Amino acid sequence: MHAMMLNKIGGPLVWTELPDREPGPGEIRVKVTACGVCRTDLHVVDGELPHPQVPIIPGHEIVGRIDAIGSDVGDLVPGQRVGIPWLGHTCGVCLFCAMQCENLCDRPIFTGYTRDGGFATATIVDARFAFPLGDEGSDESLAPLLCAGLIGWRALTIAGDSMNLGLYGFGAAAHILAQVAKWQGRSVFAFTRPGDHATQDFARSLGATWAGGSDELPPQTLDAAIIFATVGELVPLALKAVRKGGRVVCAGIHMSDIPGFPYSALWGERQLLSVANLTRQDGLDFLSQTPQMNIVTTTRRYALQHANEALADLRAGRFNGAAVLVP
Ligand SMILES: [Zn+2]
Ligand SMILES: [Zn+2]
Numbered sequence: 529m530h531a532m533m534l535n536k537i538g539g540p541l542v543w544t545e546l547p548d549r550e551p552g553p554g555e556i557r558v559k560v561t562a563c564g565v566c567r568t569d570l571h572v573v574d575g576e577l578p579h580p581q582v583p584i585i586p587g588h589e590i591v592g593r594i595d596a597i598g599s600d601v602g603d604l605v606p607g608q609r610v611g612i613p614w615l616g617h618t619c620g621v622c623l624f625c626a627m628q629c630e631n632l633c634d635r636p637i638f639t640g641y642t643r644d645g646g647f648a649t650a651t652i653v654d655a656r657f658a659f660p661l662g663d664e665g666s667d668e669s670l671a672p673l674l675c676a677g678l679i680g681w682r683a684l685t686i687a688g689d690s691m692n693l694g695l696y697g698f699g700a701a702a703h704i705l706a707q708v709a710k711w712q713g714r715s716v717f718a719f720t721r722p723g724d725h726a727t728q729d730f731a732r733s734l735g736a737t738w739a740g741g742s743d744e745l746p747p748q749t750l751d752a753a754i755i756f757a758t759v760g761e762l763v764p765l766a767l768k769a770v771r772k773g774g775r776v777v778c779a780g781i782h783m784s785d786i787p788g789f790p791y792s793a794l795w796g797e798r799q800l801l802s803v804a805n806l807t808r809q810d811g812l813d814f815l816s817q818t819p820q821m822n823i824v825t826t827t828r829r830y831a832l833q834h835a836n837e838a839l840a841d842l843r844a845g846r847f848n849g850a851a852v853l854v855p
Contacts (some may be wrong), residue, residue: 530855531648532587532835537575540836541586541647547654551598556655563646563829564589564671565838565851566700567758570615571782572641573839581642587853588614588639589674590646590653591667601655609667610658611674611815612769615806617654631682631805639807647835649855651796659811662819669825672700672850680705681814682755683779683803690751691715696742697757698731700850701779705754705822707765710735711821717746718763721845730826730848745769754779763800764789772796779803799802827852 529548532541551557569586571577590612594604599800604610617637618625624632639645639653661670680701687693693709695702696719706716718731722741732737738746742762751773754765763786766776773796794800826849830838836852 529648529650530832530852531644532832533578533583533585534573535583537580537582538573538714541839542574543833548650551596551652553599554655555598555652555736556594556601556604556610556658557596557650557652558590558592558612558658559595559650560590560592560620560646560648560855561792562667563587563648563832563853564674564676564700565853566833567842568781568784569640570839570843576782577641578643584641585644585646585648585651586698587646587648588612588616588641589671589676589852590639590651591661591674592646592651595650596762597599598655604655604658604660609659609661609663610644611670611811612638612639612651612653612658613674613678613806613811614638614658615808624820624833628809629807629808632809642697647853649832649834657808659815661815661819664819667852668827668829668852671852672704672825672827673823674814676700676706676821676850677704677818678806678811678814679803680754680756681708682806682810683777684708685755685810686801686803687752687775687777689729692717692748692751692797694719694746694750694753694766695731696753696762696766697753697759698739699756700726701756703730703826703849706731706734706736707823708821717748717750719744725811727848750774752777755783756780758783760784760786764793767793767798767800770798772798775799777801815828825850828855831855
């Protein structure tokens with residue numbers, strides 16, 4: 529197999545030939561056909577997450593076909609198409625696992641961060657954390673659903689019953705979630721970098737009721753806002769945009785420091801929450817409904833060997849939607 533390997537934090541990924549591995553008990557080997565590029569991959573490369581480890585193969589929006597099955601694997605079959613998300617393994621016994629909050633597990637393993645991921649021609653995964661994907665949709669179009677879509681879905685659930693929904697940062701996750709929210713009958717208000725008219729047009733083309741700069745107040749008060757951008761300054765701005773009792777959900781794994789703000793911005797039972805990871809149930813709930821949602825993902829395809837270019841383009845905001853690597 530081949531992979532784009534991170535050998536040094538901050539370093540470029542390096543095209544590397546590796547010996548083929550066989551799946552152990554409970555594991556499957558997946559021949560990767562598409563792997564989305566997520567902002568979290570940049571955090572992994574930059575060493576911005578706790579306990580960075582190298583060498584590692586990044587990538588946690590994996591679509592592929594099962595090509596080998598280890599012992600003790602239940603109902604998966606060779607050739608089946610599966611999706612592999614960020615959550616790669618949980619301990620099953622900690623307080624959080626026992627509370628049905630496996631997203632908060634004390635001893636988790638994360639795909640492309642603490643176990644090798646999908647910037648590769650093949651990967652070995654815990655079979656219990658692979659989602660059967662069915663046959664609808666292309667591999668490339670489905671890949672961004674595995675993190676951008678799923679984390680967005682969890683954030684939307686946590687945002688609660690909100691008719692007017694603000695999305696701060698209109699990248700891969702928001703471009704999917706805007707379509708989900710519209711399908712559910714909500715109104716979407718999209719916030720981009722001030723002056724980024726191209727992304728504002730993109731948001732409107734996906735059904736946003738309004739799109740503007742993050743320094744602007746929307747024309748209507750929001751019931752909830754989800755912040756996908758990694759910019760802490762957005763938290764007080766979003767709190768100012770939501771109504772009394774409204775929620776602001778921070779959906780990123782990493783964010784710059786949140787500046788001080790007056791208590792009055794939180795007063796009125798406004799709630800500030802974060803979303804961490806996903807549960808397998810989130811994945812089952814979301815992926816069972818996506819065929820009806822008619823989500824059209826906007827993707828930019830890169831050859832696997834060009835992963836560094838994809839990461840650089842993501843960092844610079846050079847495309848709308850999601851980058852996808854194809855071996
Ligand atoms: Zn656990
Ligand atoms: Zn991700």
